[in-house]
Amino acid sequence: MSTSYPTDLTDEQWELLSVLIPPENSGCRPRCVDLRAVVSAIFYILCAGCAWRMLPHDYPKWQTVYYYFRKWRIDGTWEVMNHKLQQWVRVLEDREPNPSAAIVDCQSVENGTMVSQAVGFDSGKLVKGRKRHLLVDTLGLVLMVVVTSAYESDKAGAKQLFAQAKNRISDRLNHLVLIWVDAGYQGEGFIKWVMDTYRWILEVVRRPTNAKGFVLLPRRWVVERSFGWFNWCRRLSKDYEILPQTHETFVQVAMIRLMLKRLA
Incomplete structure (x- = not known):
């Protein structure tokens, strides 16, 4: 994957976020996609404001990226990421979690x-x-x-x-x-x-x-x-979202990106 986009995750940011990614389901096929590239692609969509189908070819296929975006919305993964990163930022600022x-x-x-x-x-x-x-x-x-x-x-x-x-x-x-x-x-x-x-x-x-x-x-x-x-x-x-819940998720993703930049 190309690392030329400003929205791509750095090594330090991915190290923080990777521990919050849900593990593979043992009953499914092993993952063959780079989840770091998936998250970077979602950050690109968020900041560039483009349609899913206009995602650059440097990233995984847009269908794959959207699959994980939607899956993590439904199972609450984005909320968990937002919560954990928020606690880490608060502790960094000498606040209670x-x-x-x-x-x-x-x-x-x-x-x-x-x-x-x-x-x-x-x-x-x-x-x-x-x-x-x-x-x-x-x-x-x-x-x-x-x-x-x-x-x-x-x-x-x-x-x-x-x-x-x-x-x-x-x-x-x-x-x-x-x-x-x-x-x-x-x-x-x-x-x-x-x-x-x-x-x-x-x-x-x-x-x-x-x-x-x-x-x-x-x-x-x-x-x-x-x-x-x-x-x-x-x-x-x-x-631009058909569902209000999708817009809510993009707000969470925006905060996740902001907090990763503060932490790393």
């Missing part, structure tokens, strides 16, 4: 012309497409992502986000106590519901009343920076 505080926010993104499932219109942002709901730690690393129609309100999306987080990563949230949110999540009823259901405290960070133009708000800037990181991935510039 699992966070006690987090931030929630959402971002509306336009959909590609070929996308029709779970598409709506965000009348507040005047965007037709989907909405990314993020739960991030205080370093901006994504704990959970849920993609919904842009028509969904912030609170409705947050309810789905919290439910998915509790079902899929509850072991990572044992120490979570406080979540910072913006004014879109305010309301005594919603805050009380979160407290009664999950035992988490929502703290609303409000924009100063008389402020004009851009204002750097405490805590909220962390999740905004996470959204900014996605701008380095052309596949995330719009929602």
